[in-house]
Amino acid sequence: MTRTDYRRTFPILTTKVNGEPLIYLDNAATTQKPQAVIEAISHYYAYDNANVHRGVYTLAARATNQYEAVRDQVAAFIQAPRRDTVFFTRSTTESLNWVAQTYGEQTIQAGDEIVVTALEHHSNLVPWQQLALRKRAQLKVIQLRPNGELDLAAAAEQITAKTKIVAVAQTSNVLGVTTPIRELAQLAHQRGAVIVVDGAQTVAHQPVNVQELDVDFYAFSGHKLYGPTGVGVLYGKLALLQQLTPVQFGGEMISNVTFERTEFAPIPQRFEAGTPDISGVIGLGAALKTIQQLGWPAIQRQENQLTAQLLNGLLNLPGVTVYGPESVAKHGPVVAFNVNGVHPHDIATGLDLAGIEVRAGHHCAQPLMQTLGVAATVRASVAFYNTTAEIDRFLVVLREVKEFFQQ
Amino acid sequence: MTRTDYRRTFPILTTKVNGEPLIYLDNAATTQKPQAVIEAISHYYAYDNANVHRGVYTLAARATNQYEAVRDQVAAFIQAPRRDTVFFTRSTTESLNWVAQTYGEQTIQAGDEIVVTALEHHSNLVPWQQLALRKRAQLKVIQLRPNGELDLAAAAEQITAKTKIVAVAQTSNVLGVTTPIRELAQLAHQRGAVIVVDGAQTVAHQPVNVQELDVDFYAFSGHKLYGPTGVGVLYGKLALLQQLTPVQFGGEMISNVTFERTEFAPIPQRFEAGTPDISGVIGLGAALKTIQQLGWPAIQRQENQLTAQLLNGLLNLPGVTVYGPESVAKHGPVVAFNVNGVHPHDIATGLDLAGIEVRAGHHCAQPLMQTLGVAATVRASVAFYNTTAEIDRFLVVLREVKEFFQQ
Amino acid sequence: MSLLNLNDLYKTVILEHAQAPHHYGLQPDLPATTLNNPTCGDVLTVQLVVTANQITTLQFSSTGCTISQASASVMTDVLLGKSVSEAQALIAAFSKLVMGTPIAKHDRDQLGDAAVLGSVAQFPTRIRCATLAWHAAAQALTEVTTDDQ
Amino acid sequence: MSLLNLNDLYKTVILEHAQAPHHYGLQPDLPATTLNNPTCGDVLTVQLVVTANQITTLQFSSTGCTISQASASVMTDVLLGKSVSEAQALIAAFSKLVMGTPIAKHDRDQLGDAAVLGSVAQFPTRIRCATLAWHAAAQALTEVTTDDQ
Ligand SMILES: Cc1ncc(COP(=O)(O)O)c(C=O)c1O
Numbered sequence A, B: 001m002t003r004t005d006y007r008r009t010f011p012i013l014t015t016k017v018n019g020e021p022l023i024y025l026d027n028a029a030t031t032q033k034p035q036a037v038i039e040a041i042s043h044y045y046a047y048d049n050a051n052v053h054r055g056v057y058t059l060a061a062r063a064t065n066q067y068e069a070v071r072d073q074v075a076a077f078i079q080a081p082r083r084d085t086v087f088f089t090r091s092t093t094e095s096l097n098w099v100a101q102t103y104g105e106q107t108i109q110a111g112d113e114i115v116v117t118a119l120e121h122h123s124n125l126v127p128w129q130q131l132a133l134r135k136r137a138q139l140k141v142i143q144l145r146p147n148g149e150l151d152l153a154a155a156a157e158q159i160t161a162k163t164k165i166v167a168v169a170q171t172s173n174v175l176g177v178t179t180p181i182r183e184l185a186q187l188a189h190q191r192g193a194v195i196v197v198d199g200a201q202t203v204a205h206q207p208v209n210v211q212e213l214d215v216d217f218y219a220f221s222g223h224k225l226y227g228p229t230g231v232g233v234l235y236g237k238l239a240l241l242q243q244l245t246p247v248q249f250g251g252e253m254i255s256n257v258t259f260e261r262t263e264f265a266p267i268p269q270r271f272e273a274g275t276p277d278i279s280g281v282i283g284l285g286a287a288l289k290t291i292q293q294l295g296w297p298a299i300q301r302q303e304n305q306l307t308a309q310l311l312n313g314l315l316n317l318p319g320v321t322v323y324g325p326e327s328v329a330k331h332g333p334v335v336a337f338n339v340n341g342v343h344p345h346d347i348a349t350g351l352d353l354a355g356i357e358v359r360a361g362h363h364c365a366q367p368l369m370q371t372l373g374v375a376a377t378v379r380a381s382v383a384f385y386n387t388t389a390e391i392d393r394f395l396v397v398l399r400e401v402k403e404f405f406q407q
Numbered sequence C, D: 001m002s003l004l005n006l007n008d009l010y011k012t013v014i015l016e017h018a019q020a021p022h023h024y025g026l027q028p029d030l031p032a033t034t035l036n037n038p039t040c041g042d043v044l045t046v047q048l049v050v051t052a053n054q055i056t057t058l059q060f061s062s063t064g065c066t067i068s069q070a071s072a073s074v075m076t077d078v079l080l081g082k083s084v085s086e087a088q089a090l091i092a093a094f095s096k097l098v099m100g101t102p103i104a105k106h107d108r109d110q111l112g113d114a115a116v117l118g119s120v121a122q123f124p125t126r127i128r129c130a131t132l133a134w135h136a137a138a139q140a141l142t143e144v145t146t147d148d149q
């Protein structure tokens, strides 16, 4: 199957919005789902539904095997060394909060430093900020270069011997820039800190190897990866996970319980309290298979081309300000911009009337907006299923909307 | 549509397991899903998928409206006074842990008492036990009467002026007994404690009115209610929820963020950090609609009849021990039993070979097993879609399996 | 896309109000009420003075979209000079209007230019933009009213 | 259901071992290794003595299902008298067998009655029941071996 064939397996991409063919350019918020994912969920409920890890009967074994097989897939997908170093959460947000509540809670003491960057999503900022406030630790921020790239020299200054945790997104959900995770990991480790990476905007767009990056924790969401909502992943280094105690208790995360005390199960069960999102995990398995079948080269070729078209198209529109690097080589498939004198909401509504769905707002990155000196931006973000014709149409309509408001 | 028509809308119930028609009697672990739920999920992904609360475009509005409409449905389903007093979690387990991490963490001090009952599921025991250990508080246990019913006199003794939290399941997932929540709530409130209710085994089987019960918190799971995995609910009294701070941070739960500090959004958004399980919530909405259309009288009539047939059938089998009350009037649709001299696993495997799926094990209630003086039990649990013919067959095969092992 | 669709929402009168909002600007010595729209980070501040049960001063300042700016501008036109209870009734009527609920002819007439914003009802995600200023005025009214007593 | 299916898993030899397990019972003065099966709460304890690199004592006690009892019983028959390395090889072979992986004829012969438990491979949820005793023995072996050194 070619990339175009794969596009056809996304049912929503053939629908209309406001009477116009849908052009979905909010992939950074959530991606659309292929038929394979929708069918994996339906099939599970129509043929295999049972609770996992609990029953000795056939249906329960089927459900458990399918669920656990996805753990293997996920481990392979990010090149984790062992299957038990990944566990399922609800989302990137939960994964990152979990690290703050376990490793953070156990490690951080008054006077310690937690280092984040100026481009973090609230989900990788607020948990650390609140932890720092609780512990009287210091939250430090690595600033960006004027083009939005992370400044490694600034990072080397901010990360000190007092730093215990460095938390950073691998790809910005606003500027599209990618941060140098390997170098940051090295800096962190040299100073005795761990590095926690928010991969929400990365995993759908490039291969990730957590061992090569040498990260301590890596978090992402299924729904930004062509999978269902309700399922996220956390990878952690074995030695770290083994030393951590759970934050939620109950269900199959125990090995022995009396009224007085509880022995916890080994990892990863220890961290999956209660009935997990079984159908979500199975849907994620189908999504990973789709990515694998299509292959990174096809995905990256198309996304690079679309990003170039988008970025250059916007840079060439007079009266438009583009945030982040102007070079495609430094760009993930996300472009934030503003039309001078027109509010992002008005632009998004204008595009929406033509069936073109883009985000307008602060993109859950208010401090970054403050850094950029704006209240909000428009954001267009592509996935491999978008087409050059869609980007052309987006640019044409954007110009019309711009003229309407600037008339 | 009649009850039989509704049964036909559950695709899995027409499949075979081990070459025999599936007879699913593990409804207490998770229920099966009607076509309406499966289709709600598929339809969402095929037509309306977008992230919620974030976009100004049409798809985002559709997704958000559908998601928020289910909040209204859930509030109506348990007669919550306001829509903002319910929020979505992953599961009962997460809901109960949340109360322990917020209200429990803020309230419990050394020397305080937390009171649970001897029939709790690990999910409503371990969070309180761990909280008590952390805070040097005392965990107290209300014992059961010999037939498994909760002893209100014992409750009145255990709940004292030192008690801050009473945590109790409304229906036991092992014994099938229902606890007197209204009376326990009164006892708790008289002593100045709050009551936290685990409704996991209740909400699919009888109408619940949280205001009439006068409970402070009420937790349940969608997947035990004909809905998808990945979605749970927590109801809390308005005044309590408003005084609580979140445990997870990020995404749309904020109203304003700087690097230094964060203002949280009003309830319920405040407690729903990150992208929620949107399709799970929408699937839950379809499940609630199914229950409403079929109606409580039809559901309860059938479940009562099946429970009577199951209970009496087991009580009349020589060499079988039934746990919990022997009177149907005191029984939810769950019956735990053992065949003397035969291990529950062997019984479950024997039944499984005939397509009959029951649970064998400790049912995540190890302390209750200790109280009953057994390591494990078999458990059969029914839902409205089970039939009297299925229970007949279960009893026939059980007798065969029993004879095989006792030969 | 046909720009006709855009004209449905962004009627000329709305664009005019947004481009040259009436009663724009704050005075340093007056109490102010600020609300924000968390989705877009927009911030809107109103200043409102009631003298002898009549709104004698009403002005605003905001960073916001066309809809919120225009709505704030027409709001000042409509509410200035009204009594507290008239203003409260009109705020309620405006809320209904933009939610797509029918309102009485009398209220509609009183709303004047603001009635044009009824088209927002077709754009559910923009309703919050249209109501922000009116909510701020409602809140300011309770504050000044309380001060009076 | 046909009871033939039940006979597939619960062969006569398995039922016999379960009903009258060999080398059942513990001695108070010997070190013991206990494992449990969290799904069902079953507990199994083995006692194992190695003298001059040979397993000279091997006994167990357990609350458990037919499969785990029978498996423990045949395990004691198979491993008693074996050298440490022979025992380790047989434990590994047994694990493969119940996972459905083919094993060498020589190992199969040595496993004796235990080979009958190969049918468990068709019942994935029961594999843990069959391996519990063998895991306990493997663990006990590492403990005594370490003690020797
Ligand atoms: C960079 C980044 N981090 C974290 C998140 C949060 O992801 P989720 O909402 O799935 O928890 C997002 C997406 O919203 C993101 O773009």
Ligand SMILES: Cc1ncc(COP(=O)(O)O)c(C=O)c1O
Pocket (backbone or CB within 6 Å): A251, A273, A274, A275, A276, B028, B029, B091, B092, B093, B094, B121, B123, B124, B169, B171, B172, B173, B198, B200, B201, B221, B223, B364
């Ligand atoms: C009484 C009771 N409480 C809590 C739970 C936990 O539910 P969940 O696994 O959906 O969190 C269950 C079900 O397993 C239950 O039966």
